[in-house]
Amino acid sequence: MYQILRSAHSGWRYVVLILLVLALIQALAGWFGKKPYTEGNRKLNVFALIATHIQILVGLVMYFISPLVEAGIRYWKMEHIGMMIFAAILVTVGNARSKRGDDGAAKHRTIAIYFGLALIVIVAAILAMTKVDPTRSFFGIS
Template sequence: MNFYQILRSAHSGWRYLVLILLVLAIIQALAGWLGKKPYTEGNRKLNVFTLIFTHVQILFGLILYFLSPLVEAGIRYWKMEHIGMMIFAAVLITVGNARSKRIDDPAGKHRTIALYFGLGLVVIVAAIIAMIKADPARTFWGVS
């Protein structure tokens, strides 16, 4: 097994951690926002871990982008759409986390996280669906 295959497997598996953390952060933010709960240290830690895991996933993806034979082969989805959508999702998550830090109101913090992380999740799911359309051999939950 070479470096490319190891990194591809890591990128493929790490996505589950990102998706799980993202869904948990969104659920927690919605519960805090709609339930008018205080913004706790636990909320902050979950949001930061979600941000870190997303950034690690993007780092894996960027390294793969420059090593991948799919990009060299000129497959449009991998050259443009996948990387663009995933970077956009990571930017949404990063901006949401940063903006929530500047808000003093707990409901505002929860709302900001719920909105930005939710939009990031929508973009990620849309990119995964586009991947399935671009390569029918892949599945939504299958390891690539």
């Protein structure tokens, strides 16, 4: 069970990264291009939010059934889970705040800032993972 969840969690990160990058690019183009906030923008942001939440749920299940937690590896117990929960909070807050924006540029700006920060945190956590465990790679599914 743990190996299945680990593979799913490791592979699903690409879905999350792709959706966040697409949402960020779209938000930056809308913000700087003064474009209206469309239903397509909203749907992409919601898909990124849902993918992030699925990733967090799978990660939390793994956290509680993982042999690494029992082994006491600090990175997995503290940094990885903390950074990823923080990134999910940024995505959630960004999506919620974008709904309250008055115009399209404000909504795009909110998404760009929050999703961009979340993306930075996620990439930093993945890079830290590759330093803690050299058998893993950023692009390789482990």
